[in-house]
Amino acid sequence: MTGAAGARLLAVSDLHVGMADNRPLLDSLRPTSDDDWLIVAGDVAERMDDVKGALRLLAGRFARVVWTPGNHELWTPREDPVQLRGEARYLHLVEFCRELGVVTPQDPYPVWDGPGGPVAVAPVFTLYDYSFRPPGTAPKKALEQAYEAGVVCTDEFMLHPDPYLSREAWCRARVRETERRLAAQPTDVPLVLVGHWPFLRAATNQLWRQEFALWCGTELTAEWHRRFRVQAVVYGHLHIPRTTWHDGVRFEEVSIGYPREWRWRGHPRGLLRPILPFPEGTAGAGASARAGAAPDAAPSGSTRTP
Secondary structure (H helix, E strand, O other): OOOOOOOOEEEEEOOOOOOHHHHHHHHHOOOOOOOOEEEEOOOOOOOHHHHHHHHHHHHOOOOEEEEOOOHHHHEOOOOOOOOOOHHHHHHHHHHHHHHHOOEOOOOOOOEEOOOOOOEEEEEOOOOOOOOOOOOOOOHHHHHHHHHHHOOOEOHHHHEOOOOOOOHHHHHHHHHHHHHHHHHOOOOOOOEEEEOOOOOOHHHHHHEOOHHHHHHOOOHHHOOHHHHOOEEEEEEOOOOOOEEEEEOOEEEEEOEOOOHHHHHHHOOOOOOOEEEEOOOOOOOOOOOOOOEOOOOOEOOOOOOOOO
């Protein structure tokens, strides 16, 4: 793009349009300029037709859409006619996005030349490796403790790592590939780093149920905002929308979340978060709301089955 004066780089995540009460929110997402870009940081929906329908709608409205998957897009629900699993499911969505012109983690990073730019918008797909766990606790023990507490992410039953042996192995492969690409980026243009899972473990301190942090990221990304030339970081997953600052870098959690959550807290900063240009007077601001329950977790004391 050529940098139209009124253009904005916007972001949203955790649309969860498979829930009927969230569909009107999707329908209301519109640009205010013909040159607006939209970052969609994962968890659009679970069923393939819902994911595709939402991305098709947004791609028709915004000048450019940048998408990275969350855990929900990677689930394989029994009722979904598309029974692809793991990497095959992800790559199927990548090919669909390319047909729409939607940018994915497999594509060259586009450069935003609008207000606040130029920046390269870098969607990344990293998953998690259970490293957000209590100090000195082995992964197996941490998982056992989570199961005993009744806080178990649905990923354990519906997010398959095929062809990798485990979600941890898939995570490590994704991190290696992403680091290679980020290191190869020209340093004269800063990055807006976009992922679904938090890049820093500190983000999970806001969770009421700390057991859920196991499914919230990897320690392997903890230095990325310092190691690479990052201007801003966009993520979701936690359903705790807020702005924080770490080492002088702005982190934006941009999720909408489940109806029970947004009805409680409302949308005080709107459904679409401005990333660039950065709104005046919001430096250091951030919501103090905590998650009432861990997203995607089984209720306390319950048992989940595949």
